[in-house]
Amino acid sequence: MKRGTIPLCKIGVRFNEKNFEYDVYSLVKEFYPGTDVQICYGQEKGEEFTQEISVCYWENSIQIEYQDKGQSKDREEIALDCAWDRKTTKDKLKQAVYCLLKRQTGKSQPWGTLTGIRPTKLVMGMLESGMSNSEIAQFMREEYYVSPQKTALSVTIANREREILKDIDYENGYSLYIGIPFCPSICLYCSFSSYPYKQWEKRAGEYVQALKREIWAVAGMMKNRKLDTVYMGGGTPTTLPPEYLDEVLTCIEEAFPCESLHEYTVEAGRPDSLTREKLEAVRRHPVSRISVNPQTMNDKTLEVIGRRHTVRETIDAFKLARDCGFDNINMDLIVGLPGEGKEEVAHTLEEIQKLSPDSLTVHSLAVKRAARLNMFREQYQEMTFENNQEIMDMTAWCAYEMGMGPYYLYRQKNMAGNFENVGYAKVDKAGIYNILIMEEKQPIIALGAGGSTKLVFDHGRRIERVENVKDVANYIERIDEMIERKRIGITTYL
Numbered sequence: 001m002k003r004g005t006i007p008l009c010k011i012g013v014r015f016n017e018k019n020f021e022y023d024v025y026s027l028v029k030e031f032y033p034g035t036d037v038q039i040c041y042g043q044e045k046g047e048e049f050t051q052e053i054s055v056c057y058w059e060n061s062i063q064i065e066y067q068d069k070g071q072s073k074d075r076e077e078i079a080l081d082c083a084w085d086r087k088t089t090k091d092k093l094k095q096a097v098y099c100l101l102k103r104q105t106g107k108s109q110p111w112g113t114l115t116g117i118r119p120t121k122l123v124m125g126m127l128e129s130g131m132s133n134s135e136i137a138q139f140m141r142e143e144y145y146v147s148p149q150k151t152a153l154s155v156t157i158a159n160r161e162r163e164i165l166k167d168i169d170y171e172n173g174y175s176l177y178i179g180i181p182f183c184p185s186i187c188l189y190c191s192f193s194s195y196p197y198k199q200w201e202k203r204a205g206e207y208v209q210a211l212k213r214e215i216w217a218v219a220g221m222m223k224n225r226k227l228d229t230v231y232m233g234g235g236t237p238t239t240l241p242p243e244y245l246d247e248v249l250t251c252i253e254e255a256f257p258c259e260s261l262h263e264y265t266v267e268a269g270r271p272d273s274l275t276r277e278k279l280e281a282v283r284r285h286p287v288s289r290i291s292v293n294p295q296t297m298n299d300k301t302l303e304v305i306g307r308r309h310t311v312r313e314t315i316d317a318f319k320l321a322r323d324c325g326f327d328n329i330n331m332d333l334i335v336g337l338p339g340e341g342k343e344e345v346a347h348t349l350e351e352i353q354k355l356s357p358d359s360l361t362v363h364s365l366a367v368k369r370a371a372r373l374n375m376f377r378e379q380y381q382e383m384t385f386e387n388n389q390e391i392m393d394m395t396a397w398c399a400y401e402m403g404m405g406p407y408y409l410y411r412q413k414n415m416a417g418n419f420e421n422v423g424y425a426k427v428d429k430a431g432i433y434n435i436l437i438m439e440e441k442q443p444i445i446a447l448g449a450g451g452s453t454k455l456v457f458d459h460g461r462r463i464e465r466v467e468n469v470k471d472v473a474n475y476i477e478r479i480d481e482m483i484e485r486k487r488i489g490i491t492t493y494l
């Protein structure tokens with residue numbers, strides 16, 4: 001078998017009724033990453049499965065059975081308690097499925113039965129309900145089977161998040177996201193809505209005008225609320241020429257009260273998008289934080305992943321940003337990139353340490369369906385996609401050595417090795433917006449093509465989304481409709 005080739009396995013998860021399918025499916029996917037898992041119902045004949053897990057709901061019990069081609073059989077049964085609510089039933093079902101899969105695979109999962117992307121949100125909820133750190137830790141281990149290491153990490157982060165968010169007004173405040181969907185080139189692993197700038201150069205001015213209309217409209221809709229943070233992302237906003245960048249930043253400043261912002265971030269992610277002129281344009285506005293993202297400090301990998309810039313350019317861009325006066329610079333890293341193992345990551349960390357950024361965000365490569373890396377996966381079969389706990393620990397250790405502590409965390413679907421993304425920051429340098437988007441504490445109004453607005457209301461208990469179209473031409477042409485969608489959402493829910 002070729003290195004990296006996945007054996008042909010197909011797992012069927014069969015239900016006798018529609019109930020908690022996605023929860024069971026997600027858990028099965030965690031135990032069998034890269035395997036085709038399909039949900040089916042009743043006696044419906046699906047494809048040939050190598051393994052089948054059936055979940056049958058009866059009046060007083062739930063039976064879970066496992067069977068594979070080798071005729072191995074296993075089962076779990078839960079006696080239902082009429083005092084259980086839906087969440088408790090779901091948690092018990094996941095426990096049973098977890099135990100069964102653990103026996104079958106001989107593996108345990110670092111995050112236990114938790115399959116969602118926001119484990120710290122759960123911990124935060126427990127903290128807010130008055131539970132002590134040790135009670136939470138015990139609960140995480142006993143109810144969700146989370147490993148001691150991940151339990152400690154999530155409890156530490158939730159406490160720090162709580163401290164960082166203490167001055168944020170959940171009820172009357174909100175945050176703003178501004179999307180600039182252009183990049184110098186498209187990275188191989190990209191799953192965002194971003195387009196090569198060259199392709200849209202002629203219409204970039206029209207995009208800026210449409211965005212400015214949305215900015216003014218939203219400023220009017222939100223005038224009775226307090227703006228806490230602004231995040232300009234995309235894409236890479238600094239892909240825009242300096243005059244457009246300045247025009248958008250000026251518009252934000254004119255339309256919104258920016259004097260009492262807790263944070264104002266501009267993504268300057270791609271080093272090949274940066275010039276002194278652009279950085280100086282950003283500095284003329286109340287931007288407090290930028291991000292210059294190496295992803296890796298190995299030229300060979302940069303070429304493979306289509307970043308079209310060199311390590312030298314990253315170093316120069318970072319130094320230029322410091323020279324322009326930025327005192328809060330984040331750097332993003334990805335571990336698990338094609339062809340990279342321990343040695344390559346060690347080299348990247350060494351180079352980053354020399355630059356000493358103020359925060360470091362470590363992503364574990366997630367191969368989402370839309371990314372070209374997944375579309376052309378055949379091409380990369382010869383390459384290893386390595387990530388392991390030792391590598392994750394190396395990144396954590398590097399952050400600690402630079403005087404940083406973890407402050408936010410999230411997980412992604414299809415993540416190499418089932419790890420998580422962790423943000424580390426020095427004291428007072430944490431990205432507040434990053435926490436807000438994970439903890440879903442207040443509304444985030446997203447402007448620009450691909451913007452996904454989250455309206456958090458009813459004291460944080462409910463969330464409604466309002467989406468903008470992703471396509472740039474569509475966004476320009478349908479800007480009035482985008483504004484109207486927001487107006488309806490905001491007046492209905494906030």
Ligand code: SF4
Pocket residue numbers: 182183185186187189190191192194234235236269270
């Ligand atoms: S820099 Fe980010 S947004 Fe731009 S193409 Fe690369 S991954 Fe996508």
